[in-house]
Amino acid sequence: VWPKFVLNIIFVVGMLTYAVFLGFVSDEVRTEIDLVRDSNAPVMESGHNVVLGWNRIGTSLLRQAAISRDELPHSTWGKPIVILCEEGTPEFRDALHDQLEGLNINVIVRQGNPCFIPDLLRAGTTRANTVVMLDTSLGSEEADQSIEDLNRMATASGLNLAVSQVPGQMTHGQTLVMQTDHPVDRSWLLLLGKSEFESSHPDNRLVDCYNMERVGQLAVQCALQPGLGKVYTALLQQSRDSAEFYVVSKPEMVGKTHHQIRRAFPSAIVVGYLSSEPGVTDALMNPADDYVMGSSDDIVFIASNGAVRKRGTETEEASPISLDVSHAPAASPTDV
Structure with missing residues (x-):
């Protein structure tokens, strides 16, 4: 009887020891993964999406991306989304996590300036499928439009130069969605940035998405045709x-x-x-x-x-x- 009792005690103690050891290892691995995700280390993703800059519509963009991810898991937004912005502090990450709680979306935040090539490389822009450049002046009354145009041109040029610094990483074309306050073809600065970006790969394309002019047109149409706003909402709200x-x-x-x-x-x-x-x-x-x-x-x-x-x-x-x-x-x- 005693030998069996001793063997059972040894077995139980061994199992408990193994469980405690496994718990420590799992906790360490989880901690290291969280540190990598929350740090400013280079992103190792490929075929992902990158959001450059941040403004008040950023959260709405991510919410719509989460809905699109559920709808079409193999589409562009089914891949992780990397946010590169100067606001990417730990407090920003925590607030964004709370706003996106419960959504099926993988978001990685990196702090940096989208105009700087090292920061663009840290976000893995050379391997991304889609790059969204948000208008950081949106909602700011003190923003200088000419400076914003220069920043957009510098970012588009930086995307091109980043590719030249790491040859071989861009194996496919990219789509650059540029949010502006006016059409791209009205600004020679943005045209220059567009030519710089599209010259880095034959399949690259730039899509301009401008804010106020289209909003004004929609407002006029909705005023002339009551109820049209509900139609636009039904079509645009995923x-x-x-x-x-x-x-x-x-x-x-x-x-x-x-x-x-x-x-x-x-x-x-x-x-x-x-x-x-x-x-x-x-x-x-x-x-x-x-x-x-x-x-x-x-x-x-x-x-x-x-x-x-x-x-x-x-x-x-x-x-x-x-x-x-x-x-x-x-x-x-x-x-x-």
Whole structure:
């Protein structure tokens, strides 16, 4: 009896010792991981997203990215998001964590100046898929627009120079979304920054997203047509069951008329076409029925993201946006 009792005691003590040791190791590993995430160490991610600068819409951007991540896990926003801003202090990280609590999103914060190449390299911009440059002057009455333009140009040029300092890291094109207070083509400074950025890779593209002018136009339209604001809100505010705009490439539709194409999507409303030809970003909305889709055209449609998610789960290797395309019936004179 005593030998068995002693063996059981040894077994229990050994298990407890192993559990305590494993707990210490796990705690140390977790602590080190947290230190790396909360430090200003270089980001080792690849194919991620980078947000340069910070303003009042930053949190909304991350919330929408989290919704998009749930909707389309394999899309751009399914990857981690690195925020590089001068406000990236531990207090900023804690406040941001509280604001994003409960959301399915992976955010890494690094403190630095987006105009400085070492800071851009620390955020891994040369390996990122999408770079979003927020307007740091948004909401500031003391901001000098010319200085902000210079900062944007310096950042765009810095992205180009960062690539030249680490050759071989950029194996794909990037999309740079630049938030400004005026259209890019009205500022020679921003045009210079655009040419610098797009010259670093043939597939690089810069998308300008300007604030006040478009907001003013929307306000006028909503004032003239009461209720239109709710329509814009429904289309632009992402949720799990809302209808949203999508842009997809459908080579099998090339050569068909708009009348045939819009009848080929039973679960979507085709509203226009966006040219994907390099250097061309023209959008044709609500075209005539006899418009023929070209080889460089992408289809713009409105669809429920619930339908898109459902379709995406039915295929093993679904593209980020996939919808059924049925054969369009022959047109009749009475079709509208």
